[in-house]
Amino acid sequence: EAGVTQFPSHSVIEKGQTVTLRCDPISGHDNLYWYRRVMGKEIKFLLHFVKESKQDESGMPNNRFLAERTGGTYSTLKVQPAELEDSGVYFCASSQGGQGQETQYFGPGTRLLVL
Amino acid sequence: LAKTTQPISMDSYEGQEVNITCSHNNIATNDYITWYQQFPSQGPRFIIQGYKTKVTNEVASLFIPADRKSSTLSLPRVSLSDTAVYYCLVGVAYSSASKIIFGSGTRLSIRP
Numbered sequence: 669e670a671g672v673t674q675f676p677s678h679s680v681i682e683k684g685q686t687v688t689l690r691c692d693p694i695s696g697h698d699n700l701y702w703y704r705r706v707m708g709k710e711i712k713f714l715l716h717f718v719k720e721s722k723q724d725e726s727g728m729p730n731n732r733f734l735a736e737r738t739g740g741t742y743s744t745l746k747v748q749p750a751e752l753e754d755s756g757v758y759f760c761a762s763s764q765g766g767q768g769q770e771t772q773y774f775g776p777g778t779r780l781l782v783l
Numbered sequence: 784l785a786k787t788t789q790p791i792s793m794d795s796y797e798g799q800e801v802n803i804t805c806s807h808n809n810i811a812t813n814d815y816i817t818w819y820q821q822f823p824s825q826g827p828r829f830i831i832q833g834y835k836t837k838v839t840n841e842v843a844s845l846f847i848p849a850d851r852k853s854s855t856l857s858l859p860r861v862s863l864s865d866t867a868v869y870y871c872l873v874g875v876a877y878s879s880a881s882k883i884i885f886g887s888g889t890r891l892s893i894r895p
């Protein structure tokens with residue numbers, strides 16, 4: 669079974685530019701999460717999709733961040749315009765949904781550097 | 784969600800048993816205890832979860848005393864590949880779909 673994949677693995681952009689990160693969850697997983705770790709800090713939750721709906725977006729830092737999950741499959745996270753403090757590692761995770769244990773499976777992350 | 788306290792870092796040698804203890808004094812009745820492992824340049828990976836007493840799987844054991852105010856992750860006969868950051872997480876979130884709140888974790892370094 670393929671795991672959670674993220675693209676790109678690395679991105680270096682200049683302040684003010686736009687970057688779009690993509691996450692492909694494990695097939696059949698209804699829940700999709702975005703997290704990030706900025707330099708020297710702990711991993712922080714950004715938002716949670718259930719299928720194509722945003723269940724919880726309490727962690728989104730500001731309106732420069734836009735997440736979508738059209739069709740309930742893959743998700744994109746767009747940062748526009750990027751700022752220096754957006755540099756960090758962005759993780760995506762997915763879980764199956766339904767009752768019972770909800771183990772979240774994480775992707776390898778996208779390393780974003782804003783210059 | 785209950786706050787957790789764990790060592791910032793630990794060192795050990797190959798072949799040794801490593802125990803990482805986590806304190807969670809204000810754990811709630813419905814809370815589970817979950818440990819994640821994160822290797823460099825990878826995302827966190829679920830390794831074990833428990834509610835009380837002892838849980839064992841192919842990777843680790845989790846010991847939880849009766850008062851549940853602490854827990855110990857035990858890694859038997861570690862190898863160099865066990866070098867990673869280990870996160871102790873407490874909350875009902877892990878038996879239902881919800882966000883994970885990560886702490887700073889314990890950075891475990893294994894030496895030859």
